[in-house]
Amino acid sequence: MADVKLEDTIDGTFGTATFATGAATDADSTPTCVVLEQGTAIAYAPTITNKAVGLYNVQVVCSAANGFEVGKQYSLYVVVTMATVVVRGPVAGISAFTIRTGSVDAVDVAKWLGTAAATPTVAGVPEVDVTHWNGTAVATPTTAGVPRVDVKAMEANVLTAAATAADFGTELADAIADEVYDTSAPANAQTLRQQINIQTSALTASGGDLDTDGTVTIRNTGDTKDRIVGTMSTGTRVLTTLDGT
Numbered sequence: 001m002a003d004v005k006l007e008d009t010i011d012g013t014f015g016t017a018t019f020a021t022g023a024a025t026d027a028d029s030t031p032t033c034v035v036l037e038q039g040t041a042i043a044y045a046p047t048i049t050n051k052a053v054g055l056y057n058v059q060v061v062c063s064a065a066n067g068f069e070v071g072k073q074y075s076l077y078v079v080v081t082m083a084t085v086v087v088r089g090p091v092a093g094i095s096a097f098t099i100r101t102g103s104v105d106a107v108d109v110a111k112w113l114g115t116a117a118a119t120p121t122v123a124g125v126p127e128v129d130v131t132h133w134n135g136t137a138v139a140t141p142t143t144a145g146v147p148r149v150d151v152k153a154m155e156a157n158v159l160t161a162a163a164t165a166a167d168f169g170t171e172l173a174d175a176i177a178d179e180v181y182d183t184s185a186p187a188n189a190q191t192l193r194q195q196i197n198i199q200t201s202a203l204t205a206s207g208g209d210l211d212t213d214g215t216v217t218i219r220n221t222g223d224t225k226d227r228i229v230g231t232m233s234t235g236t237r238v239l240t241t242l243d244g245t
Contacts (some may be wrong), residue, residue, distance in 0.1 A: 002097040006070055009061050012094035014078055016054045019085070024054025031080040033058050033091070038074075042067045046076070058091045062099060070101050194244020201227035 004010055018025045033046040044066040047059045058078065062068045075096040080087050109117050109126075118127040130138060130147075141148040161169060177193040190198065201220045218228040229241035 001073065002094070003100050004062050004097045006068060006099050006101060007063050009059060010094050010097070011060070012058045012091035013051070014056055014058065014080075014089060014091050016056070016080055016082060019083065024052075025082070026050065026053055027056075028081040028084065031056060031078045033060075033076055033078050035060070035074060035076045037067070037069070037072055044068075048078070058094065060094060062097075068099050070099050073098050190242060190244050194242075197244040198227050198242060 014031075016025060016027045016031075017023055030050065031048050033048055035042050035044055035046065046061075049057045049059070051057050056078075058076070060076070062074075068074070073096070076094065077088050077090055080089065111117060118129065120127045132138060139148045139150065157163065177196075178191050180189050180191050197220070202218055204221055214232045216228070216230050216232055217226055219225060220227050225243060226241055227243055228239070230237060230239040232238075
C-alpha cells in the first residue's frame, strides 16, 4: 500500500474494451470513481478524463477539503458501463494508499548512535551542537552561543572595494584618522586628524602673531580659532595650546 502526503494529488489509469474482441473501446459514458475510507465510501468523486480510445485517467486530490484524513487508509475503484453492462475495476497504481502528514521520507530521530538527541529549543527545529571540525575540538566561544571563528588565511581579493560595503573605506579612514598617536603626553594627546590640522595651520595659516611678551599664536587657515599658542624666550619654549579640532 502506497503512502501519500495530505494535500498531494495522485493520478492513475485504467482501460476499457469490448467484451467480444477485447479491442480498446470507450465506455458508453464517462466512468465514475468511488473512494472508500477504510471500507466506507466518501462523498468526494475524483476527476476522470478520457485520454485515448479505451484509456482513462483518474486524478485524486487528497486534500482535507475533499474529506481525506491523516492516518486513514483509502481504496478506490471505477464504475464503467460497457454495452449497457455495468462493471467495476481497480485503477492502476493508486487503488490503495494511506494518508500521512509529511513526506513519505519523514524521519523522527530520537538517538544518535545510542545517545538521545538534544531536545530542541524550538519544536521541530533540530538542535545542533558542534564540538569538532574534521576531528579537532572547536575553540570554546568567548560569548556563549556565538561561534568563535579563527581565520588562518583569506583568499586573494576578499577585501576589495567591490567586495566590501560602500561605507567600508570611509569607516576605515575615520578609524585611522581618529587614532590617538601622541600617547606619551596625554595632556596634549592628538589624533592623526588633529595633528594634520595643526601642522597644516603651522605651514599655511594666514592668521597669527608674536606678542612682545614672547607669546606665539598660530591660527587655522580660516582664521577662526587659535591652533597653536606658546611662549618663547631665550632657551625656553612653553606650549600652552594645541587645538586640532
